[in-house]
Amino acid sequence: MGFLDLENIQKKFATSTAVENFNLSVERGEFVSFLGPSGCGKTTTLRMIAGFELPTAGIIRLEGVDISNRPPNKRNVGMVFQSYALFPNMTVADNIAFGLQVSGKSKEQKSKRVEEMLRLIHLPQLGARYPYQLSGGQQQRVALARALAIQPQVLLLDEPLSALDAKIRVSLRHEIRSIQQHLGITTIYVTHDQEEAMSLSDRIVVMSEGRMEQVGTPFEIYNFPRTQFVASFVGTLNQLQARVLDPAGGKLELEGQTVHIAKAIDKMAGETVAVALRPEMIGLDDGGEEQLSGTVEDSTFLGSIVRTRLRLRDSVISFDVFNNPNLSLPRRDDKITVKFPRDAVLILQSSGAIHAGTE
Amino acid sequence: MKSAKLRRVSWLSWIVIVVGAIYFLAPLVGTFEYSLTALRDQYSFAAYERAFADPRFVQSFGYSMLLALATIVCSILLIVPTAYWVHLYVPQIRPLVEGITLLPFVVPAIVLVFGFIKIYSRPLEIMNIPLVPPLLSTIESTNIVLIAGYTVLSLPYMYRAVDNGLRAIDVRRLTEAAQSLGAGWGTILFRIILPNLRTALLSGALLTFAIVVGELTLATFLGIPAFGPYLQQLGQHKAYEPAALAIVSFLLTWVALVLISIVTRGNAGSAAGSH
Numbered sequence: 001m002g003f004l005d006l007e008n009i010q011k012k013f014a015t016s017t018a019v020e021n022f023n024l025s026v027e028r029g030e031f032v033s034f035l036g037p038s039g040c041g042k043t044t045t046l047r048m049i050a051g052f053e054l055p056t057a058g059i060i061r062l063e064g065v066d067i068s069n070r071p072p073n074k075r076n077v078g079m080v081f082q083s084y085a086l087f088p089n090m091t092v093a094d095n096i097a098f099g100l101q102v103s104g105k106s107k108e109q110k111s112k113r114v115e116e117m118l119r120l121i122h123l124p125q126l127g128a129r130y131p132y133q134l135s136g137g138q139q140q141r142v143a144l145a146r147a148l149a150i151q152p153q154v155l156l157l158d159e160p161l162s163a164l165d166a167k168i169r170v171s172l173r174h175e176i177r178s179i180q181q182h183l184g185i186t187t188i189y190v191t192h193d194q195e196e197a198m199s200l201s202d203r204i205v206v207m208s209e210g211r212m213e214q215v216g217t218p219f220e221i222y223n224f225p226r227t228q229f230v231a232s233f234v235g236t237l238n239q240l241q242a243r244v245l246d247p248a249g250g251k252l253e254l255e256g257q258t259v260h261i262a263k264a265i266d267k268m269a270g271e272t273v274a275v276a277l278r279p280e281m282i283g284l285d286d287g288g289e290e291q292l293s294g295t296v297e298d299s300t301f302l303g304s305i306v307r308t309r310l311r312l313r314d315s316v317i318s319f320d321v322f323n324n325p326n327l328s329l330p331r332r333d334d335k336i337t338v339k340f341p342r343d344a345v346l347i348l349q350s351s352g353a354i355h356a357g358t359e
Numbered sequence: 360m361k362s363a364k365l366r367r368v369s370w371l372s373w374i375v376i377v378v379g380a381i382y383f384l385a386p387l388v389g390t391f392e393y394s395l396t397a398l399r400d401q402y403s404f405a406a407y408e409r410a411f412a413d414p415r416f417v418q419s420f421g422y423s424m425l426l427a428l429a430t431i432v433c434s435i436l437l438i439v440p441t442a443y444w445v446h447l448y449v450p451q452i453r454p455l456v457e458g459i460t461l462l463p464f465v466v467p468a469i470v471l472v473f474g475f476i477k478i479y480s481r482p483l484e485i486m487n488i489p490l491v492p493p494l495l496s497t498i499e500s501t502n503i504v505l506i507a508g509y510t511v512l513s514l515p516y517m518y519r520a521v522d523n524g525l526r527a528i529d530v531r532r533l534t535e536a537a538q539s540l541g542a543g544w545g546t547i548l549f550r551i552i553l554p555n556l557r558t559a560l561l562s563g564a565l566l567t568f569a570i571v572v573g574e575l576t577l578a579t580f581l582g583i584p585a586f587g588p589y590l591q592q593l594g595q596h597k598a599y600e601p602a603a604l605a606i607v608s609f610l611l612t613w614v615a616l617v618l619i620s621i622v623t624r625g626n627a628g629s630a631a632g633s634h
Contacts, residue, residue, distance in 0.1 A: 052535055072538040079539035085532035089554035098550075099540035143536075150540055 001064060003028035003186055004049070004154055009058035011044050011210075018044040019210045022058070029184040031177070033197040036207035037233070042190045043158055045207075049188060050156050051075045062153055078147030082159040084139040086131040092118070092142050093127035099150035117145035120179060137168040144176065148183065155180070155187045161196065173200060194234050198222065206230050227349045228274050237276040238317040239348070244271050252345070255312035259290045262342040274348040281344035282319035284330070288341030292317075296334045310338060387609070394602035406599035407607070415589055416604060420572075423586035424615060426502070427571035430509040431564045434517045437510060439560075442521045443552055446530050453522075460518035463511055468576040471511065475504050476580065501581050508577045509570070516566040524559025525552075565616050572612055 002025035009022035019041040026032050034042035047053045049060060051072030060068045067075055086095050096117050097110045105113070118124045121141040131139055140160055147155060160176070161169045177200050180187050191197050197204050198218040206213040206221060206229070214226045225231040231239055242252040242259075247269060250261040254275070267273055281288070297309040297316055305320045308330050319338060321327070330336050397406035410416055445456050463471075475495075482489035494500040530552070537547045553560070575587035586608065594601040 050535070050539055052538075072535070073541045073543055075539075076541075077539060079536065081532050081536065083529060083532050085529065085536040087533060087536070087551055087555075088528065089551070089557075098537070098542070102541045102546055146536075146540070156539075 001061070002026050003030070003063060004188075005059075005061040006045070006049070007059045007061070009045065009048060009060065010056045011041070011048060011053060012056045017210055019048075019055075022212060024205060024212075024215065026186060026188070028186055031180055031187045031189065031200060031202045033189045033191055033201040033204045034207055035191055035194060035197040035204050035233075036213075037192055039209075040207040041210040042192075042205075042207050046156050046158055046188055046190045049154065050077055050079050076150070076153050078150060078152035078155045080140070080143050080147050080155070080157045080160045082162050084131070084136070084143045084163075086139055086143055086146070088131055090130075091127065092123070092129050092131070092134070095131070095142060096127075096146045096149050098146065103150065113149055117149050120148070120182075121145045121175075135168075136164050137172055140164065140172065141175070144179070148179075148185070153186065155185050157187065157189045159190055159192070161191075162193075169196075176200065198234075206233065208233070223278075224346060225276060225348065231276045231346075231348055236279055236318070237346075238279060238319075240275050240277060240312075240315055240317070242273055242275045244269050244273060250342075254292065255314060257292055257312070259292065259345060260342055261345040261347070263347075265347060274350060276346040276348055277317055277340070278344045278346070279317070279319045282317075282338050282340045284321055284327075284336070284338060286339065288339050288344065290342055290345070291337050291339045293335065293337040296330045296332055296336060298332055299330050301329075310336070387606070390602045391606050394599055394606055397599040397603075404603075406603040410593075410600040410603045410607070413600075415584070419584050419586045419589035420608065420611065422584060423572045423574075423578075426506060426509065426583075426585060427568045427615075429506050430513055430571050431567050433506055433510045434513045434563070434567055435560060438514070438517050438521050438563075439553060439556065440548060442518060442525055443530065443548065446522075446525050447534060457518070457522070460514040463514055468508075468512065468574075469580075471508060472577050472580040475508060475577075479504055495581065498583070501583060505577055505581050505583055505585075508581075509567075509574065512570055512574070512577075513563075513567040516570070517563040520559045520563030520566075521556060524556040527559075528555050561620055564619055568615060568619065569612060572608065572615075 004024075004026040006022055006024045009019060010017070011019040022041075022045055024032070034045060036042050044053060048055050051067070051070060051074075055068060058068070059066055062075070062077075087098065090098065093111075093114050096114045100110045100113055114127065115124070118127055121144060123138060123141060123145075126134065126138065126142075131142070134142065140163075144160070157176070161172055164172065173196060176189075189197070189200060198221075201218055203215060204218055204221050205215050208229045214221060214230045216224075221230065222235050225234060225237065228239060231237045240254060242254045244265055244267045245251040245253050245258065247265040247267055250264055252259050252261065252265070252273075252275065261275075265273065292310075292312060294310040294312040294317075297311050299306060299308040301323070304323055306323055306327075306329055307318055307320050309316050309318045394406050395402040395404070397403060397409070441456070445453055479494040480496075482493050483491040492500075494504050533551055533555070534547055537551050542550070573587060574585070575591060577583075578585035579588045579591070590601060590604055590608070593604065
């Protein structure tokens, strides 16, 4: 049992199922992201942890205590919203002190904690300002301080950076992570931005249509996507259809060419499987023992790398090579052969639901 | 060419403003002028002196102001939680609630007050067991009926103001933020929702105040010595004093409105809350 456990969580609305079969065990101090497109159920799941929605079925446990049906104000979770949701009638200091005030803390305790929080978010001199006098990034940092001031057991963040511009987004992202690590607070972070999820998380839950597609470290999710959905949502993998020639020997037919993969394939000979080919493992001359030939569609110079798109027969794959002044770049309509190691090819499952016990 | 056109438009708007101003100000100026002519062949404040000498003026005006304040409090306590609840949980019935609050425009006050008289002159009873004594039998309990009636009359203004105020803030997010910080419903209403509705409540309160201080129908038929009935009685016997009092009550109402807005200013920052 973990620090925060979600067991068989299901949420149905009048006409649709928002979340089903959700199982997750979060360790104390862990940073977990729910990643997926809008409507995938990530925010609904977060709101069930916060208590704003009640699960149709399933149990939520926090430190072993069943909190599934507790109202949100009895859960001791901190929440940060996309729209900041600072109280416009209160100063920054009063906003941060609100939760402490509600729980009846003394004046000294409040001002001490507020000062501590303002220092934590690097805005020590702004306590007397009103929210409308702050920039978006500052407002969101205050919202973070307000959520943390009550020393919640879990911190929940619902797309906290989506309303900010790109530069602030990146710097605030680092700040959130460093504060989280400094306090060691268990955190659930909802986002549709894979880069955000990758750079912040200890683990990522990739979700689609109310189901968990894959749970793993950013490294695992990026390098070993289990399903077509994960492969297409995370990163820039080339996805292709292949026919199994020899399951035991890992032999596939890919667009009329034969390739071998590192592992045995869990399919019958003649079946079609979805495979992913990692672009950064494909090389022009010395990539590995496997190879594919095709016609260059185009080659784009991107500074440090050169991205080339290669037409095989029906589909196009893209691959990157590092820029090198001594290199002669492939040109349009060139016939070339690219090389890659056997473990650059991944077999993908067609879809969805993670079966109980696989995690 | 273009500037000539613009100039013509601005002339037109000036004409509209002037006509409007005359329409509103002429009766006031006329009444004021008339109120000064109580003595033959000279302007004087004689009518004012005589009107102020009557203790019933101060009494009835003070009484009406108290009624207005009580109405505002009742109205806010009734409407804010209702409108908040509708916004948060049943936004689809908003048209229905709005329709109900508009009823005072459809049902005249005279109908309302005869309804009150019919119902509250007798004890409220179920199966011949009296539960509540007739509210209209004493002046104290009649006040309750009157304030309830005024609350009804204030519904269209107050509800609309509160509804607009709620639309201007993200009610749901603010509520959830407060909940996650441990706040219960009372704290959320009094510390988050009400302060953020300050401007809206103020405009609702101003209108309610103006309506109640000048109201005649309910007060007359319920026999309450409010300012409206007093002014009307005076008008039947005197010529100049009612004019003087009309001007005075107009000024006093404005002073009261300014006072309300100063008193409710409280913490200065919230006024600028909605940027």
